[in-house]
Amino acid sequence: MSEEPRVGVYVCHCGLNIAGVVDVKQVVEYAKTLPNVVVAKDYTFMCSAPGQQMIKDDVKAQKLNRVVVAACSPSLHEPTFRRATKEAGLNPYLMEMVNIREHCSWVHPQEKDAATEKAKDLVRMAVAKARLLEPLDTIVSKVEPCALVLGGGVAGLEAALDLAKRGAEVYLVEKAPTLGGNAARLGKLAFSNMRGVELVKTLVDAVKSNPKIRIFTNAELVGLDGSVGNFKAKIKINPRFVNEKCNLCGKCVEVCPVEVPNEYEFNLSKRKAIYLPYAEAYPPIYVIDTEKCTKCRKCIEVCKPGAINLEDKGSEIEARVGCVILAIGYTPYEPYKGEYGYGTSPNVITLFQLERLLDPTGPTKGQLLIDGKAPNAMAFIMCVGSLTTSPTANVYCSRMCCTTSLKDILEIKEQYPDTALFVLYKHMRTYGRLEERLYEKASEKGVVFVRFEEPPKVKVKRDGIELKVYDLLTQENLEIPVDMVVLAVGMNPSKELEKVRSITKVGCTPDGFVREAHLKLRPVETPSDGIFLAGTVSGPRNITESVISGSAAAAKAAVLISKEQVEVEPIIARVIEDVCSGCGTCVAQCPFGAISIKEVEGKRQASVDAMLCKGCGTCAAACPSGAMQQANFKDHQIVAQVEACFR
Amino acid sequence: MAEEPKIVVFACNWCSYAALDLAGTSRMTYPTNIRVIRVMCSGRVDPQFIIKAFKEGASGVIVAGCHPGDCHYMEGNYKALRRITFLRRMLENLGIEKERLRLEWISASEGAKVPKVVQEMVEELKKLPPLKLKVEG
């Protein structure tokens, strides 16, 4: 600032709260002796209307250009005095407030002299900073009223629907060729007569008939620029090689010579290189697995509508959106070869494979047969890949496996009443209103529950499977011969997460899921403003919980994109370009990804995205040359306070 | 004639400044030796400020921030931890005893921790001989 600072100092009595201990008159007289202090006054309640008016009158009459208020905590009244300063005609950031109540009079009630001296010191420090304050303008950016929902599983579908119902344009982007996510691969759901596919279809029907939602399947996010309210998303639509002319006649599948494991069925069956994941899939268009396709072109020969084009290159679109909702789901834990015998016998399966087997439209039409007969005995081993039961296991519990397993157990008991059922568990967590009932029913129906501390040993023999486990509750070693073992595996973070993370720059927790802004108070937001979370992307949850979080994310996102513009507090970091050497120290300091290196005249230079900067100042402290400064907390402003503490 | 040690406290807005407020609201009492400088995050605290504080006459400096994992800005307090730990070692080599620089994690609800920390530090500082910054001779 080129003009001389003219500081007004206002010392509040706060009734007797301050004045009863601190000699406010002495503080005022002292303030008058400080350089650049033009007026110093005291008043009973500075936050009151007459108190604020005093400031406004003085700014005009005394041509003040800085205001210091010594009173209660800024957490209470900083906005009050900023407003008053603004109404007085000054930039609101030319006001400094200092706490002589909570930090002084209230904590030193018996030491009036020392408290008064301390108040004088604090006022002197505030004046020192005030002299160096600079006007700051709130940063404003207009908001695009559109949303990008990444992931077409139940959470993403719900979020897209809720947003579209509020009138927002939604880009729904799904990496797989069809919508539905993991839920579409589940059999009959717990407490419901719907199969996973049917639940998904309910959501998909609503989504596809909503004109506000633009669906992109076989598509992925390849770039994300910009910041809250104003993102530029680059979406790559991978080539499908089959278009809408497809009438699902299936002749192409008959003639395709390539057979590969069917990942939709968790590799329990095979599919061709040209395929539709499942009958009710949306969009109802076949897709070619380009990695496995031998380009023999037999499919083209038999395709009457001419829907197949092997030269399809896909396309890329750019979407301008105000917010992004990450709903990319999870990947089931895959046991390693030999883990409880997995991969060494077709009769050791995962919970997800069991879902497919029990599904009446699944690879075995809902039958659980070994050599054409129902199994004599089956064991469920719980907590596989969870609760640190193996070297590759996660530490956390995946919430949904106990409920899902017990639901399946009751189904098996219903279908095969003579099959003996054993559940070996480290912990049994059928939490919630209805879930405990599953556990009770299973017990009533004679399912044997064995609690272990040491994971059971599985030996796959030629004529069956032998389980050895130490029962923690009866304290005996058990040997259980069974025909089939189901491994209740948990949820791992999505295998797409690493790529999505590097593009969106969201942070992760130590166990690999995306980190939410606050576990309890902001569970569907991320520290990156404008990026929200829905479903299992931030941790294991069941379908109900995923749908809830999808709605929650949509609600939060709607608040953002229904605004005309978004405002950012201006106490942010800024690079002094004349000083910045482009050393890059600052970039990794920012957890919000607000700092990037740009090229200016062939040299590197740091740059802060004002919309992303939260104003912590960590980068400023790290900058080795003093080129990064935080507005209102600049080096020379803080150093002035330190010096004024003593002189 | 021993002078009362003056302690500069850098308090982060969200946790420790609020804890200082809470100590006041709860009418807890503690020695008058501290002078608080408000920053948004303990990560803002540049070691230069601390050196300056000692140079100007501080007997002790406290950097107060949120507990690890609770930082309002995610990781600022981890940076503070690294910088202050290194600085404390460097200050020791420069003749400033390690007791003179404290890094405290004080959450917004830990008003009671404030009098404890201040009391402790004042007592510790009084046990140390005063710093001699001006070199005579």
Add this chain to the structure above:
Amino acid sequence: MGEKPKVALYWCASCGGCEEAVVDLAERVLDLVNLVDIVFWPVAMDFKKSDVEAMPDGSITVSLINGGIRLAEHKEMVELLRRKSKIVIAYGACSSWGGIPGLANLYDKEEILARVYFETPSTSNPEKVLPQTSVKADDVELELPEFLIRLQPLHQVIDVDYYIPGCPPTPDVTWKALQTILSGKLPPKGSVLGASEKALCYECKLNKTKPEKLLLKDIKRPHQVIVDPNKCLLAQGLLCLGPATRGGCGALCINAGMPCTGCFGPLDSVYDYGAKALSSIASILDYTSEDEIKKALEVWPDIVGTLYRYYLAASPLGGKVRSKR
């Protein structure tokens, strides 16, 4: 009238490198000699102190003083040159900030003298003889200048107009600085001449090889790394102080595969070079636990020597602080 500007050069507690640096101007020194009148240069020319005393005050256009103020004699001479000069330039790291001799401020005068005269392994001084400021021998009074209790940079003893950084300043920096002075268009008092306004990374060819996120797993000493000369040294774990150090030297050390040690000193907006460098290094070490930090400290025994190598005497603390006993 066309009188050539008068130039004086003087050395205090100095290794002689700054004198060498002037000579290193090579052919340009001949240009210099043509442009100016050197009126005092103990290392190269035979002028005496009395010659300087005889000059009118302010008649020397510019005095280039290198070396730190360690002895009473240095103090006396620089005060004399200040009186006689229009412009005084602190030439080199030692006069600008104390330089490497400034590290002596980690010790008491008593400790230093004891070490030098009693304790070094190759010293035999059973009578504990110490130098004295005055000694009578055979009716003659011999004087030695007093060893001051601390080494000070030039600006703490006299008013300094400009600084030329470096240990020593490179010939290019020296030449540029001299041209600025002789051009008559003088920059604001207190400016650093001949060097860059930005840190060394700006001109270092390895800067563009830095990863997007600069985070280190540990610190390495130069002998622990087979240096890849084509990759940023700091990114390889070496303590290169380039980010914290003023540029202008052309990154000579980096080009030779050695990390910057900071001899061009701090940038203008820095209050304490060592503390700032410490902050940036601690910031890029990717540790979250106190144990990791303590382990890193074990690898780095001499933080002060590394970060305040040239700057200790000028730093706010100035050296090791003593407690009043």
